[in-house]
Amino acid sequence: MSSENSETRRRILQATTDLLQEGHGADVRMSDIARRAGITRQAVYLHFANRAELLIAMTFHVDEIKRSNDRLAPSRAARTGTERLDAYVEAWAAYIPEIYPFAKPLMLMGPTDEAARGAWARRMQDMREGCEAAIQALERDRMLSAEHTVDAATDLLWTMMQVENWEHLTQACGWSQAKYVENLKHMARRLFVVDGSVRSAREA
Template sequence: MSSTRSRILETARRLITEQGPRASMADVARAAGISRQAVYLHFASRASLLVAVVRDMDERDGIRAHCEKALTGEEPVEAFRAFLRVWLRYAAVIHPVASVLLASRRDDPDAAAAWNDRMGELHEGFLLAARRLGTTGRLRPGLVPDVAADLAWAMTSVPVWEQLTTDRGRSADEVEEHLAGAVIAALTGDPPPEPARA
């Protein structure tokens, strides 16, 4: 990746966190110390810039590789639990940018494009895990993989994570442990594991 492109992405990420996703291409150019034309040489539109910002965050943290590795575990329920833990840890990392995009997506098509791009890929991971649970007979009776994926995806969404950590003051570790257990219990019908005692 060129140094100019990297600078644009880093600057855009900072501006999104500080100002919201409405930061313009001109704002990014000014903050990065380059011309608007230079920004447009790398990104054809504001939407493509916002999508690139969130994809760059994913690539830097290797979230896709971590999720894929988690899903390769031999036992499907434990593989899904590992996947949930990877995602919930990453929710803490992306929360500042994700919450801004989420709050703006209803009236900002560019923010919606960036949000939908990344959440769509995440949902694919949930669907793979749910299908594996289904084919191995681990989904609770009456629950099909498509619905199971939707439920798990929604139950571990950034707004839910934010409510539990920011609004209710739970630690990220506590949310990860209990939310992963709740999702597994909801999908499989198995009781959640007993919490570790100090």
């Protein structure tokens, strides 16, 4: 396995993201990637120990391109807890469809690959922290619904925002992205904000 910055290594990562971006499915094979990168299948293993490691590295590669960290930051600027909750839900919800094609292979590997499962779990754990921060901001403002502890509310919000739910609503239910975002925001407010104050319920 060569050093972190190798031209070929970058080519492999780029080939992987390109294939996923183009919708060739989350079951991209090592040989597909190699061909796209213009090298041999075996040569891929000179740079990545196995498929899981390659896919994990690919997600970091995507992070850089998408400036992922900057995406969730704006919610931190929110003044009130309610604003923060809204902003966070909105930011994450808007982020899902962008990263979905790249996240999916990792999700798919989870059941069989320990490393892949761990990598995905870590990302989701990070996302949980955003949920917790939003809930804590509500609590600080005394706006957290009395029915939930911070922990329980965080777990519920975290669960609602799972990629699988986005998948289900947009695919099985055929919802538009806008409808998804609107409803998620609405649910979060209704469930976690004291008194369930909800501005309006637009149809999306």
